[in-house]
Amino acid sequence: MTKTWARFYANVCGSRRLLEGSIMANRPFVEELARLAKAGDKVLEVGAGTGVLGWPLAQAGVKVTCLDNDEEVLRMCEINARVLGADIKYVFGDGFELPFEDNSFNLAYSEGLVEHETDEDIHRLLGEQLRVAPIVVVGVPLEGCKDIAFGNERWLSVAEWEEILGRYLALRAFSYNQETRLCVSIMRGG
Numbered sequence: 001m002t003k004t005w006a007r008f009y010a011n012v013c014g015s016r017r018l019l020e021g022s023i024m025a026n027r028p029f030v031e032e033l034a035r036l037a038k039a040g041d042k043v044l045e046v047g048a049g050t051g052v053l054g055w056p057l058a059q060a061g062v063k064v065t066c067l068d069n070d071e072e073v074l075r076m077c078e079i080n081a082r083v084l085g086a087d088i089k090y091v092f093g094d095g096f097e098l099p100f101e102d103n104s105f106n107l108a109y110s111e112g113l114v115e116h117e118t119d120e121d122i123h124r125l126l127g128e129q130l131r132v133a134p135i136v137v138v139g140v141p142l143e144g145c146k147d148i149a150f151g152n153e154r155w156l157s158v159a160e161w162e163e164i165l166g167r168y169l170a171l172r173a174f175s176y177n178q179e180t181r182l183c184v185s186i187m188r189g190g
Contacts, residue, residue, distance in 0.1 A: 006072035012050050013076040016083050019052045028176035029111055029139045029183050030056050036135055036171075036185065037062045041106040046095045046129055047113035051077025055086040065089045065105070067098065095125050100132045108132060111139035115153045119164050126168065130188050135171065137185045144180060158182060 012018045023030060030053055037043050039061030045054050046067050051074075054064035066088055068074050074090045081088045093099045095113070108129035114122045129136045143157045156164075158175065161182055168186035175182050 004070070004072070006070060006076065009050050009073065009076055014079050014083055019050060019080055019084060022050055023052055023055060025177060026053060026111060026139065028174070029053070029181070032137055032172065032183050032185060033057055033107070033109055034060065036137065037107050042104065044100070044105045044108040044133060046108060046110045046125065048073055048077050048090065049112060051080050051088060051090065052084065053111055054088050055084050058086045058088050065091055067091045067093045067095065069094050096128060098128045098132050102131055103134070105133040107135045107137065109137040114138055115140045115156070122164060126186070135185060135187045137183065139181055139183050142175060142180055142182050
């Protein structure tokens with residue numbers, strides 16, 4: 001059996017209780033997004049996952065678009081949005097070549113995405129996000145995190161993430177979820 005992201009998320013799809021639990025587990029990350037986005041802003045999530053982190057933003061009047069390169073994941077995200085009553089747009093595309101014009105969004109974010117990539121590819125992903133939005137928020141697991149792994153995560157320390165992300169102009173960085181996750185807000189420049 002081939003391991004796919006759609007199979008990884010299948011047990012959560014359509015379960016309001018599990019979806020809300022995911023939002024609550026990432027509450028500090030979502031609060032950081034809410035601090036940086038206001039009603040009417042256009043926000044992009046790269047790597048949709050379950051597609052629920054944008055739900056609180058959408059409820060607050062933010063125009064949320066989630067992008068993923070797996071059509072099955074996007075179909076599950078649409079189911080999840082209906083379960084939660086969220087108005088979120090889902091787009092098929094590649095995070096390394098975002099199908100949007102420069103400055104199309106006020107904010108871009110990814111949670112649980114970049115730790116699957118090499119340092120070079122992290123910079124490519126973040127460069128693309130910074131091309132379409134002036135501010136990017138990234139959430140990653142930290143060394144010692146006990147989350148269920150897909151299989152190619154890099155569980156790095158705060159110092160290792162600082163080394164990778166140090167070239168960007170950081171607005172804010174903090175750990176959350178019992179210090180097992182790191183949230184970093186960056187902006188163009190630096």
